[in-house]
Amino acid sequence: MISNWHKMAKADVLRNSPAFSRGVLFLLLLAVAGLVACRAQLSLGFQVSGLAQTGLPGLYEGQFMFFSGIGAGLAAARLYCRLSGRSGLDPLILWFTFCVLLAALSFSAINLGRPERFFYIFRSHNFSSLRFWVSLALLVYLFITVLSLAGFGRKYLMFPAVFLASAIPVLNGLLYQGMSEGRFHDFPLHSALLAPRFLASAVSCGLALLLLGLFLLRNFARFDLDAKFVKTLAAGSACALALNVFFYILGAADAFYNLSAGRARFLLLFFGGGDTLRFANIAMWLSAVLALLALLLLLLPRTRGNMHLLPWSLAMIPLSALLEQGLNFNAWAGYTPSLIELLVSAGLVSACLALFGTGGRRILRHALTPVKIF
């Protein structure tokens, strides 16, 4: 029975799927467009970006935080799989983590005025800089992921991986706080709430995106997901999302009772701010509605168990986070990303998606036999 299924699954994933090829081709075309835009930015400088409007963090920084958070959140999924004896999924999660971390580091590098000097962060390090710690944590996490993918000490490397994965969103939260509104001193949110909120958000997004990735790959490689496993991961994502919403409401309450200028700016993102913040107002409200709706749909066992509705509920979580954190609205007063920035971002995300799709398919192809990616 097992060997029969093995043969069937292998035949399925080896079969050429035109939809899959077309999808990868489209992503690669987007990646090439992003590469051309990236070259333009490298030769002309940030004058082609919208960053000059504020001179401060914009789309790239937001994407960096979003993807590094997802990479960190995936460690929770790995931990769950390990504890529930489902280590067969480990290579796929590791591959997903690898792709996401690659995207995060690429966004971090492209956000620099001199991207070729990225490694100066380690060569000429400053221990009091948050950017140094975030970059170090991400790079070590990526290294551990690669080692695990190659099959070295997968079991024991999980401990430092989980530790780093917990540290990354916390450091990101503090960095985000520092960059918000362009001043390290006008804090728009409470620092002590921001770090755990980022951690909760990372876990909820990581779990949701992992499930979405599995749902997507299921279309191109016939395998079934254990319903219990899916429901448990969805419930985990919902719990993390509930914590995220809880910390967010605490932050909003703090902003209402605190009369400092920074906190007032946070409230402006929801209420008022004139024409410059109109887009931010819409995005923040949309983000809040999506988060609450996803929470409702995932908390109710009936809707959580509905496999047709579940992908939509899960998709709302990263979308909400992308709107609220990924697009970095706190730093956005008057900032609109340029076409070059949008193209570079789309290209990078497409390249990583194509990498995940092709690599993920290869992993599924060898799912029943031990496989080394590298």
Next chain:
Amino acid sequence: MRPGSRCILSVGRFSEAGKVANRSRRKFLRTFGFALAGLAGLPVLPGASPSALPAAASGNAAQNTAVPGGHAGGLKAGRWGMVIFTRKIAGVSERHKIIQACHEAHNVPDIPGRHAIKWIRNEGFARSFAVRQAPEELLNRRFLLLCNHCSNPPCVRVCPTRAGFKREDGLVLVDYGLCIGCRLCMSACPYGALSFNFCDPAPYLREIVPDFPVRERGVVEKCNFCVERLDAGLQPHCVEASGEAVIAGDLSDPESRVSRALKDNYGIRRNDPHGLEPNVHYIL
């Protein structure tokens, strides 16, 4: 589950799934607990990184990492500072002369619009000091704003590559060769003293001064207190161009000219609610 297929997630389980999985789970949790406890205990080890963090949090990191500065024949100070007599430069031409002297000597490009680079700039009272209520004359007066060479510079603390650094004599400088263009220093500085080279500055230079480096695209720059002149025993360009309106000297010496000027006049600094201790004073 579809007929003929099997859950891929069960791969990795062994045949004696129940017992082995339970035992390995317990072992895993035990090892994981020990590892977490070990990691939590790391900060108490001597030489662990957190020794740097309290210093950073208290704002003293920059002082801890201050680099020696000054040349044998140069001007010396314990803490360089500047005093600006704002009444003496109330006219547009006086201020323009100072700005021009600084920008021309340091190859500061004249880029119009959003990408402008400014080592010294003009602002009104409300924007300079974050005070909205003052006598009419004061509200209408323009002030020269530049890097304050803070005693606790936040730009130095946040710079990941130590491109921003503080010398022992209090000068806060940028090493253009180390700057990666992350712009965190711009986020950190509450005074907006730093500018970013969004494009190549060379085409916007009317005349290139060979004694001073021309910056590249993608790096941050700011006022350097004319450190090259101080090291050569000369006063900064702005001081020379201003006549007697701007004076620079040692704020740590109570007998220096700047300290006496502050003793004899009512001087204010730019808004400092976070203890950065800016070293540029304005005599109203």
